[in-house]
Amino acid sequence: MSESSRPIGVAVLGMGNVGTEVVRILTQNAADLRARIGAPLVLRGVAVRDASRAREGVDPALLTDDPHSLVARDDVDMVVELIGGIEPARALIKTALESGKSVVTANKALIAAHSGELAKAAEDNRVDLYFEAAVAGAIPVIRPLTQSLAGDSVNRVAGIVNGTTNYILSEMDETGAGYGKVLAEAGRLGYAEADPTADVEGYDAASKAAILASIAFHSRVTASDVYREGITKITSKDLEAAKKFDCTVKLLAICERIQTADGEKISARVYPALVPLEHPLATVNGAFNAVAVEAENAGRLMFYGQGAGGAPTASAVLGDLVMAARNRVYHGRGPLESTYASLPIASIDEVPTRYYVSMKVADKPGVLQQVAGEFAARDVSIAAVRQEGAGTDARLIVVTHRASDRAQSETVAALEQMDSVIKVSSVLRLEGTND
Template structure:
């Protein structure tokens, strides 16, 4: 048996993911040692409550409530507590003690990533976070390493399994939002308070992380445009299906060129995706990230975006990488954020749209609507009209546009809403992936 150098591993948190990481470290220790070139000794597991139920049967003597003492003397610290504090404090303590850090904490990295990476650079440590953006899907390492010599033009991803599960069932079964949300909560896909998922906060955090890597630019979370899916209803799903689209909550990170000056846009919103696009076939709670690079072309990464054992796979991959770095020696590789591309508001984005209006069913209405669109520099590609209401006094117009600037479209929709012939603006959805 090979006599490997021993590395102490501290685990902070023993929830769904942490319990699986600990169990796999103990169960497959010999295999991991052969891959890492070092014996990975689980020194302890820091938790808030020693008596809380766990997802795995783990030795009681490993548990402690003294995270700070556990961190000291550890070579690798795995942070799976979640939230901002005390996770931020513990990670900085670990870095300053000379340990490498493995984390799946997307909220922390999206908010304090620059501080954490700067601290690691100052002491020559490394921070690994493959599990922070898309669960088990390997996307961080491809963006950071494999595509480092290329120019990523665009990322379009389904990075939240809860919302994809909800939208997929609304599309395939004709179910209503609240009914599917209740099912998602019962199955454990959605929390009792689903706000982080259904309002797009979770996806926005992941978008900030992916965009920072892809464009070598620090992307503060507050610069990410965010919209959720709570306004998506059965009528919008039916209209999308009729037009050959499916609605997905997308994280879109895009390199823009406006007058020769480069900038980036980072946004999260429900969008129409053509049913021929690979992302349209992502069902259930799965995630997928579609990357367009200048030289590599189109790449797609698909798989489980959540789940204890699935996410543990990504975490342990990072642990092996951290162990190999310790054995090889030298300083850690820092994050590349020196491009400093400006981040523009969503109003600069150019794409196609589907605008649905409820209008008065009378002569001249379509001409009036077309005139307002034309004045706003928005060109009509398709129009479909159906009569609505028992007394047939109103009609529904579904208008597909050619590519238009978001700000122009937004201003035009405001003018439509104020028009005498428009009863209400039912919806406005972007078309992505064409």
């Protein structure tokens, strides 16, 4: 590898868990990074909220509370954005790209909302915009989908892409504890943020689903295109019941091509679902992430690893940074945004799904027949039924075969109106099966 003498200046915006690790690795591994890139990476500055507070391992002279001036500096060639959120991250990244600086970001919310605008700025200015760290932390997902599968046709991407919710569901499954108790515990252990809404309501996973769907299907998909349900209504009873069907419950991000009456569409959705215990995603526990990909020729692939945390996420950021830096040294460019297919987005109603419905029913003859009638009336065929308890505790659990989500949800709405159904206590979808 030939060596270019000119150093490459890097600005890091944000110094939370990930930023701290990025700065540490940039410093500690400088010699390796230089050898791999063909030029030294030099940290020009770190933008933080409070520049007066000292940070271990960082020259105080590098700290600034003015990210805009840092990005604008002539000796900054590449910007690492780790502030998160939409503004000022969007404006800073756009300014960087428009002044010919490559950008590496871990900001899923921003990429899921504004990828088109930012990708265009990168393309117009012939620089790179990389965001491997935005989905599934250290696990290479973006690059395999964009590059390794560039000659294949992806049919489905299904993943566990949020560590907080996976930790909560795994703990509920293992200990039998309720959602509230496990969430509190997750907060104490640092697995859940003070305001866990983005995680537990599925917004974080929905952003990642949008990014995955965009890349997998060469179409622009934004977070608002993703159907989303969180895990806040999951009870320990649901996990118990799942076990009786040899399943566990996982918050899944699913992106797939579906065939509709109007032609091929993209479904992107996030919800807690029953997953059979023998499915590879069922064994992904705790804060780990995994993404399963089904492609026309490659078949089924699976990627597994740490989906969050400072060092793992920093590893993904550094990988992008080295590639962007090499492109600068060798006048190359990474892949551009590819949206040529422009497939339309399917509504959740159109998506073929399977349902698991648990309801409290009147303990009298004929109830099962009436319930089965509601499913049959909408052409939803029943795969399994379980009757439990008796008297005031009589319950009926129904698992359906595949049918349109509209037919399934309309059936549930009808069940809720039935006299003999006291309460529909739980409705979950079932994923990872072939029938």
